[in-house]
Amino acid sequence: MSVLVLGGAGYIGSHAVDQLISRGYDVVVVDNLGTGHRAAVNKDARFYEGDIRDKSFLDNVFATESIEGVFHFCAYSLVGESVDKPLAYFNNNVNGLQVLLEVMYDHQVKHIIFSSTAAVYGEPDTVPITEMDSKTPTSPYGESKLMMEKMMHWSHKAYGVNYAALRYFNVAGAKEDGTIGEDHRPETHLIPIVLEVALGQREVLTVFGDDYDTEDGSCIRDYLHVVDLIDAHILAYQHLQNGGESGAFNLGSSQGYSVFEILEAARKVTNQPIEAKVGPRRAGDPSKLVASSDKAQSILGWKPKHDRIHDIIDSAWRWHNQHPNGYQEDTEV
Secondary structure: OOEEEOOOHHHHHHHHHHOOOOOOEHHHHHHHOOOOHHOOOOOOOEEEEEEOHHHHHHHHHHOOOOOEEEOOOOOOOOOOHHHHOHHHHHHHHHHHHHHHHHHHHHHOEEEEEEEHHHOOOOOOOOHHHHHHHHOOOOHHHHHHHHHHHHHHHHHHHHHEEEEEEEEEEEEEEEOOOOOOOOOOOOOOOHHEEEEEHOOOOOOOEEEEEEOOOOOOOEEEEEEEEHHHHHHHHHHHHHHHOOOOOOEEEEEOOEEEEEHHHHHHHOOOOOOOOOOOEEEEEOOOOOEEOOOHHHHHHHOOOOOOOOHHHHHHHHHHHHHHHHOHHHHHOOOOO
């Protein structure tokens, strides 16, 4: 029996494929390579290029492979872009999941691990954020993910599809040996942007606002190493296989770092000056987002191993140093 990783050529998906294979799982990957990279996929996985919204394509994958569980990473995920293109996000994210659930039902596949997001909460009521806090998304991206969670909840009730919706905060870092890592085009995440400045690929880091209600005035976010993130996915899958209850789990380090703290840590790791300037606030940026991961720790037995921000940045720096042009230089793989 196999596990199917949807979006397995992306940043998080490729790390999931790698870890699953290293733990002895038989892995099948589906990716349309819209934002993913074929070179990021472990060679021991069986790869199908296609879009999960294409029901005949997806049905053929399920008919060909003996799939017992699904890891879902394939979704549009840029908050700003979702505001400009809401229908594209609902079509790709919500419609894509609907097709997947229909095909899972047809082939009697009962387990799905779903990549959700802290964006389902919107502006937090309290910090740290718990799974029971109110959910009022402030973007079509967050709204689409919340809709997808509800679709899985009702599919669980009606069809017995078991699910774990894992709500991420900020994911960073790379595999420890630097062989796979983060390569988005354009890049929108803070840590790789900081490292692009260290590499001389950007002139300066723009800090969006220094007048927030935090100790140094910059936004505080919760950063989680991608390896720890995937460890939680595998534990969640084992939880469902063992008859555990379906539901949502926050995944974070439960510790916040400000933008200026990330900048200083990156300067120490890279031994580069990393020029920065302060710009205006971005609309909708909360001052502080930090997760409570107590539920994941108590029910899944999960605990992040990379709890120092310097370790997270160091692994990302190793990847960016070895692959300054990302996967473009690995297209022959």
